[in-house]
Amino acid sequence: MGGRLQVKGGRGTRRPVPQFLRRPIPLGLLIALVAQLLFAWRLTTPHKLMFDEVHYVPAARQLLALDGPINIEHPLMAKTLIAAGIALFGDNSLGWRALSTLAGTAVVAGVFALLWLGTRRLRPAATGAVCAMLGFTVFVQARIAMLDGFMAAFVVTGAACLLWAMHGTRPQVWRRWVAGAVLLGLATGCKWTAAPYVAFAGLALVVLKHRRPDRWAGMDVIAGLAVLGTVSVATYFLTFAPTFFYARDPLTLATLIPFQLKMYAQQTQVLPPHTYQSSWWTWPVDLRPIWYLYEPVDGAQRGVLMIGNPAVIWGGLVAVVACALGWLRTRDVRLGVAAAVWIAGFAVWAVIPKSLGFFYYYYLPSIWLCIAIAVALDRWRVRLAGWDEAYLVVAAGLFLHFYPIISAAPLSGPRAFERWMWLSSWP
Numbered sequence: 001m002g003g004r005l006q007v008k009g010g011r012g013t014r015r016p017v018p019q020f021l022r023r024p025i026p027l028g029l030l031i032a033l034v035a036q037l038l039f040a041w042r043l044t045t046p047h048k049l050m051f052d053e054v055h056y057v058p059a060a061r062q063l064l065a066l067d068g069p070i071n072i073e074h075p076l077m078a079k080t081l082i083a084a085g086i087a088l089f090g091d092n093s094l095g096w097r098a099l100s101t102l103a104g105t106a107v108v109a110g111v112f113a114l115l116w117l118g119t120r121r122l123r124p125a126a127t128g129a130v131c132a133m134l135g136f137t138v139f140v141q142a143r144i145a146m147l148d149g150f151m152a153a154f155v156v157t158g159a160a161c162l163l164w165a166m167h168g169t170r171p172q173v174w175r176r177w178v179a180g181a182v183l184l185g186l187a188t189g190c191k192w193t194a195a196p197y198v199a200f201a202g203l204a205l206v207v208l209k210h211r212r213p214d215r216w217a218g219m220d221v222i223a224g225l226a227v228l229g230t231v232s233v234a235t236y237f238l239t240f241a242p243t244f245f246y247a248r249d250p251l252t253l254a255t256l257i258p259f260q261l262k263m264y265a266q267q268t269q270v271l272p273p274h275t276y277q278s279s280w281w282t283w284p285v286d287l288r289p290i291w292y293l294y295e296p297v298d299g300a301q302r303g304v305l306m307i308g309n310p311a312v313i314w315g316g317l318v319a320v321v322a323c324a325l326g327w328l329r330t331r332d333v334r335l336g337v338a339a340a341v342w343i344a345g346f347a348v349w350a351v352i353p354k355s356l357g358f359f360y361y362y363y364l365p366s367i368w369l370c371i372a373i374a375v376a377l378d379r380w381r382v383r384l385a386g387w388d389e390a391y392l393v394v395a396a397g398l399f400l401h402f403y404p405i406i407s408a409a410p411l412s413g414p415r416a417f418e419r420w421m422w423l424s425s426w427p
Contacts, residue, residue, distance in 0.1 A: 027122055028112045028129070035108040035133045039101040039142040044093040045408045046302060051292035053145045056082055057096050060145070068248030072259075073266030077189035077239040078147035085145075096145040103153035104142025107367060108132045110156030115374050117163045118334055123381075127388050128374030134392075134399040135312035137366040140304060140406055144292060148363045151190035155197050155364060158183030162201055166208075170218030174227075177219065181228045185235025192267065193361070196348045198232050200341070211333070270355045276427075280349040283362035286313050287425045290359050293408060294417065294427075300410035303417060305427070306360050307406065311395040316342075316369025319376040326379060338375040342368040 049057055059071035060082035071079065081099050089095035112129035116122065132138050141149040161180030165173050184201065187194035202225050209221050216224060240259075243251040251259055278288035289307035296302075308314075320342050327336035346365040349357070377388040404411060405420050417427070 022122065024112075024116045024122060024125065027126060028109055028116070031112060031126065031129045031133070032105050032109040035129075036101060036105040038133065039104045039139060042407065042409075043097050043101060043143055046293060046297045047093045048297060049096070050304060051144065051146070051290075053096060056147060057086075057145055060086060060096075061091065063242060066242060066245050066247060068246045069243065073263055074147055074191060075189045075236070075239060075263070076242060077186055078150040078191065080239070080242065081150055082145045097143055100145055100149045101142050103149040104138050106153040107138050107142075107149075107156050110153070110160045111367065111370055113160040114156070114163060114371060117160065117166075118337070119375070119378055121378060123388070124374040124378035127377060127392065128370045130392055131312050131370035131373055131395060132367055134309060134395045135366060135370060136307055136309040136399070136402065136406055137313075137360075137363055139399075140292065140306050141360070141363060143407075144304070146360075147191045148360060151187050151194050152364050152367060154183045154187030154190060155194050156367060158187060159197070159201070162204075165219075166215045168217075173216050173219050177216070177224060177227060178231055181231035182235050184228075185232035186239065188232065188236045189239030192263075193348075193352065193364075196344075198228065200344055202228055204337075208333070268353045268355070274356055274358075276358060277356045278359055280346075280357050280361070283349075283357075283359055283365070284313070284317055284346065286310075286359070287423065288359055289426060291427050297408075301413055301416060302408040302411060303405045304408050305402075305405045305417075305420075307402070307426075308362075308366055309395055309398050309402070310422075311391065311398050312369055312373065313366060315391070316366075316373050319369065319372040322376045323372050323379075326376075332379065334375055335379060338368075338372045342372055 055071055056079055059079045062068065062070045063076065063079050064083040064086060081103075082096060085097070085099040086095040089098050108129050111132045112125045115125040115128045119125065138152075141152070158180045161176050161183060165176035165180060167173075168176065180201070181198075184194065184198050187197065205216070205224050205228070206221055208215055209224075237256065240251060240256060243259075276288065276290040282288055286308045289305055292304040292306055294301075294303040294305075320339050323335040324339035324343075326332060327339060342365055345368050346362070349361060354361075373391075377384060377391065381388070402420055403409065405417060411417070421427070
């Protein structure tokens, strides 16, 4: 019964969903397909660069031409993928953003996989994946050529591979563990803010292996940590391969490590104040979202607001607290992990040495909220019978309400945004 999905039928009864959707792979693929279609719809609007695309698209163009270093404060992997989109679809709004949609879909599929592997139940897996799809932040990042979308896709799918490695034969365990380490290395190759997740993965191995030695069968802790560290670091440095072929100022093996110090100096420099800057402790309550676009473009007033779905961004905090308190009472590992991954992912921002903060830095923690929501609803499913469905209806309703200002849809005029401004601190 644990993996079955059912929907309400007439007269308060429930009828089972079609047989093929009662298996994880078909259901996960269906949700991923819906997400991809949603993210790709009207993707090319606006036809001009918006927000940080003005930094990363020119960097991708220069990388594609192997001309020389640019935008050196960040690693290359995400910019390489933007360049691949340009090579495939042209130097236009489709080429800039096409692969970002795939990254967003990978996040949704990765959330489904994490919840299925962690609970072995389809209902929470589907709930978490739909929350991610409708939570605004994944939708917005899936439709812009920025680094964070690719970074998150590699982190989420990497975490899913490492969790998948808990099950299977010894060769399967090692293949899946190595795959997870590669994906985390690629995530760090997109943006350094993924690096703490390598440490989180190592800590999870130590703690969970201690509690249940049968997990990750045939892999001891020391060997697992060694492979995780070695493979992720090696993968990270391999992402710099294009820089060795620059026509101007190419890197060499001798300059690769010193170049990392230059990147660190760029990352930690003191920047001038920004209109949309915000402190890390304000992000969970969504006090200061960011306009990625708000101007007349393509024949109409349009806007793209990086904001969280209130049902997910605020409801997720309730779920995190519920999971943490539930773990304290029951020591249920699923509750503890669901709370811990958000707490750890958010807490790192208290120590990362950045002179300015922005709400989009909260992107990964906003994804972990979907895990907490699904786990909490599943853990107390008897007491909350039917509430997961009602919750998703609310989330979907809010998605439809805010859709015009997260999708660059035509608006009625310059002051149209006021309709959606719930808080005085919102733009």
